Amino acid sequence: MKKKQVTQNIAFWIFRIFSFTVVGILFWILGFIISKGIQVINWDFLTQPPTDGMTGGGIFPAIMGTLYLTIGSIIVAFPIGVLSGIYINEYAANNWFVKLIRIMTTNLSSVPSIVFGLFGMALFVNTLGFGDSIIAGSLTLGLLTLPVVIRVTEEALHAIDDSFRTASYALGATKLQTIRKVILPMALPNIMTGLILSIGRVSGETAPILFTAVAYFLPKLPSSIFDQVMALPYHLYVISTSGTDLAASRPIAYGTALVLIVIILIINIIATLLRNYFGKKVKTNF
Amino acid sequence: MYINPMKNGLKKFTEAITEKILLFSSGITTLTVILIVIFLFKEGMGLFSSPDIEEGYVLAVNQENPINQLTPEESMEVFDSKITSWKELGGKEEDILVFRLSDVTNYADETSLGDEFQFLPHVLDSIITVNPGIIAFIPQQYIDSTFTGKILNNGHITAESFFDGKYWYPTASPSPLFGLLPLISGTLWISLFAILIALPFGLAVAIYMAELANQRTRKIIKPIIELLAGIPSVVYGFFGLVVLVPLVQKVFNLPVGESGLVGSIILAIMALPTIITVAEDAIRTTPRSMREASLALGANHWQTIYKVVLPYSMSGITAAAVLGIGRAIGETMAVLMVSGNAAIIPSSLLEPMRTIPATIAAELGEAPVGGIHYKALFLLGCILFILTLIISISVELINTRKKA
Numbered sequence: 081m082k083k084k085q086v087t088q089n090i091a092f093w094i095f096r097i098f099s100f101t102v103v104g105i106l107f108w109i110l111g112f113i114i115s116k117g118i119q120v121i122n123w124d125f126l127t128q129p130p131t132d133g134m135t136g137g138g139i140f141p142a143i144m145g146t147l148y149l150t151i152g153s154i155i156v157a158f159p160i161g162v163l164s165g166i167y168i169n170e171y172a173a174n175n176w177f178v179k180l181i182r183i184m185t186t187n188l189s190s191v192p193s194i195v196f197g198l199f200g201m202a203l204f205v206n207t208l209g210f211g212d213s214i215i216a217g218s219l220t221l222g223l224l225t226l227p228v229v230i231r232v233t234e235e236a237l238h239a240i241d242d243s244f245r246t247a248s249y250a251l252g253a254t255k256l257q258t259i260r261k262v263i264l265p266m267a268l269p270n271i272m273t274g275l276i277l278s279i280g281r282v283s284g285e286t287a288p289i290l291f292t293a294v295a296y297f298l299p300k301l302p303s304s305i306f307d308q309v310m311a312l313p314y315h316l317y318v319i320s321t322s323g324t325d326l327a328a329s330r331p332i333a334y335g336t337a338l339v340l341i342v343i344i345l346i347i348n349i350i351a352t353l354l355r356n357y358f359g360k361k362v363k364t365n366f
Numbered sequence: 367m368y369i370n371p372m373k374n375g376l377k378k379f380t381e382a383i384t385e386k387i388l389l390f391s392s393g394i395t396t397l398t399v400i401l402i403v404i405f406l407f408k409e410g411m412g413l414f415s416s417p418d419i420e421e422g423y424v425l426a427v428n429q430e431n432p433i434n435q436l437t438p439e440e441s442m443e444v445f446d447s448k449i450t451s452w453k454e455l456g457g458k459e460e461d462i463l464v465f466r467l468s469d470v471t472n473y474a475d476e477t478s479l480g481d482e483f484q485f486l487p488h489v490l491d492s493i494i495t496v497n498p499g500i501i502a503f504i505p506q507q508y509i510d511s512t513f514t515g516k517i518l519n520n521g522h523i524t525a526e527s528f529f530d531g532k533y534w535y536p537t538a539s540p541s542p543l544f545g546l547l548p549l550i551s552g553t554l555w556i557s558l559f560a561i562l563i564a565l566p567f568g569l570a571v572a573i574y575m576a577e578l579a580n581q582r583t584r585k586i587i588k589p590i591i592e593l594l595a596g597i598p599s600v601v602y603g604f605f606g607l608v609v610l611v612p613l614v615q616k617v618f619n620l621p622v623g624e625s626g627l628v629g630s631i632i633l634a635i636m637a638l639p640t641i642i643t644v645a646e647d648a649i650r651t652t653p654r655s656m657r658e659a660s661l662a663l664g665a666n667h668w669q670t671i672y673k674v675v676l677p678y679s680m681s682g683i684t685a686a687a688v689l690g691i692g693r694a695i696g697e698t699m700a701v702l703m704v705s706g707n708a709a710i711i712p713s714s715l716l717e718p719m720r721t722i723p724a725t726i727a728a729e730l731g732e733a734p735v736g737g738i739h740y741k742a743l744f745l746l747g748c749i750l751f752i753l754t755l756i757i758s759i760s761v762e763l764i765n766t767r768k769k770a
Binding site: 091092096109112113159160167168187188191192193195196198199206207254255280281284287313317337340344345348352 | 377380381384385387388389391392393394395396398399401402405406408409566567570571573574575578579587589590591592593594596597598599600601602603604605607608609635638642666667668669671672692695696697698699702703723726727730731735743744747750751754755757758762
């Protein structure tokens with residue numbers, strides 16, 4: 081009897097220690113980058129272009145580039161993804177076509193990001209002739225995010241009880257009216273949370289834009305969607321792996337990493353707050 | 367009640383149109399997958415019909431030389447001076463004289479080449495005729511109709527030389543070598559070891575979250591795991607580069623810290639959120655009645671977890687591990703930054719290694735579009751696509767078996 085208890089205690093303590101190790105690793109990474117990066121970040125760092133061969137100045141063009149690419153991919157992925165999610169959950173019968181779509185969506189979500197990069201290069205950059213540009217990068221990133229957006233929408237819609245649908249039909253509403261006036265407003269908080277998290281994912285992606293959008297250094301901001309851009313993740317990759325003057329470029333790398341982390345932190349906090357806020361609201365309403 | 371027929375018709379029309387738009391949107395993922403397959407394989411398969419010598423060049427030997435053909439490996443060893451006699455290649459007892467176009471000034475002065483190198487073909491021809499042991503790597507355009515030497519037949523890059531090739535020298539001249547083995551072994555070593563590290567941790571956290579933690583702790587840990595999943599891979603790579611690489615170098619006393627081990631550790635951290643989420647979901651699906659039955663029989667909580675919950679959720683945990691491997695195999699930037707990128711078949715985890723995604727990311731920028739190197743990198747993309755497809759299908763199979 082006692083031995084049993086001892087084994088349990090040991091096992092449970094191992095689980096606790098492992099869990100806190102994982103939490104510790106996250107805080108180690110965050111703490112390290114925040115403590116090193118905070119010394120670099122100031123107003124000039126955020127608003128000036130790089131100078132002296134990437135060893136001085138700021139990262140403004142990279143911040144803007146990431147912003148453009150993220151917005152571009154949102155424009156590509158969100159409408160298509162949300163509409164697909166609605167179709168799959170609300171309209172689709174359980175036939176072979178829907179099964180095919182489901183399988184393809186799962187497969188697409190498992191395709192590595194570098195393969196998206198290859199694909200984007202072959203299709204958008206070379207075949208369609210966009211060249212390395214915001215539009216090629218946005219389309220590539222958008223397709224990469226599409227499965228996530230579809231899944232988020234589908235899950236949010238799936239969580240809504242069928243009684244709301246039948247109640248709406250009983251009042252004489254059509255399918256489209258039901259979706260627009262009843263289902264979507266209810267699912268919106270969950271969809272929004274998922275979409276916001278996917279924005280975080282997109283803004284940190286490097287491999288897909290490596291050959292479709294980014295440039296090592298551009299003194300000016302892009303003037304059209306067919307221009308190349310700098311991007312934060314690529315900037316971090318380049319200045320931390322190449323360059324001869326590591327002592328001078330390291331601080332900039334720390335600063336860039338911190339900016340990336342802060343973007344992700346803000347996005348995650350917004351998502352969590354949104355979920356908690358609407359989670360409570362939904363509970364009190366129904 | 368009066369229903370305006372016009373309005374009703376419009377309504378029906380809108381409904382129908384909307385459904386068509388939605389249907390079209392949901393077809394886009396399928397279309398994308400098809401396009402990915404088409405573009406990847408179209409470019410990648412082009413490798414196998416490419417000549418195995420640099421485009422626009424030929425290998426020429428003396429007329430008397432009995433050798434008709436060299437494999438890419440052989441020509442690489444010849445030009446690296448690892449093979450120095452024709453005898454080793456099955457020819458005559460004769461020393462090999464390696465000749466590249468830039469060597470021409472050792473044999474002829476500028477006047478004999480002509481002002482615009484118009485006599486170059488003639489000069490090359492005479493050099494090859496005079497030296498019986500010569501092997502010349504020269505552009506095809508300088509071979510004219512009066513050429514008296516022998517041009518070696520070049521072969522094509524074969525599937526065998528790709529899948530069974532031990533060397534990845536994409537820019538070697540005269541014959542670039544595209545061997546998959548070093549890259550696939552690097553990929554598998556790093557990914558499998560990453561899962562070996564990540565699985566115990568992931569499983570422990572999943573059990574802790576599903577079985578032990580109270581509501582409040584869970585509410586703290588859940589966003590932390592989400593955050594861990596949200597951190598961009600370049601940031602992980604950067605962290606690995608500045609923290610783990612020096613650490614591993616010091617602990618194991620290595621000449622360079624960039625190694626498969628650091629890659630595995632970083633990948634393990636990156637695969638954790640996937641493993642934790644999937645495994646936790648699996649553990650939670652264990653029916654309450656099964657737990658209660660176990661507890662009622664006098665088993666304590668740990669025995670119930672160990673003997674009832676874990677066996678019940680084993681397929682879900684397997685799915686978690688397989689998904690984690692999938693993540694690890696496809697991960698690019700972090701691995702590229704920390705694992706050293708040496709394209710050799712590794713013999714220990716402490717050596718620098720190179721994975722398939724890292725190779726694509728590192729080399730595609732320098733490969734001329736449409737060239738042989740470009741095609742080889744697309745073929746690597748195909749391999750990667752197939753690997754992850756297999757993984758995605760196995761997860762699907764594991765999940766359906768669970769339901770049945």
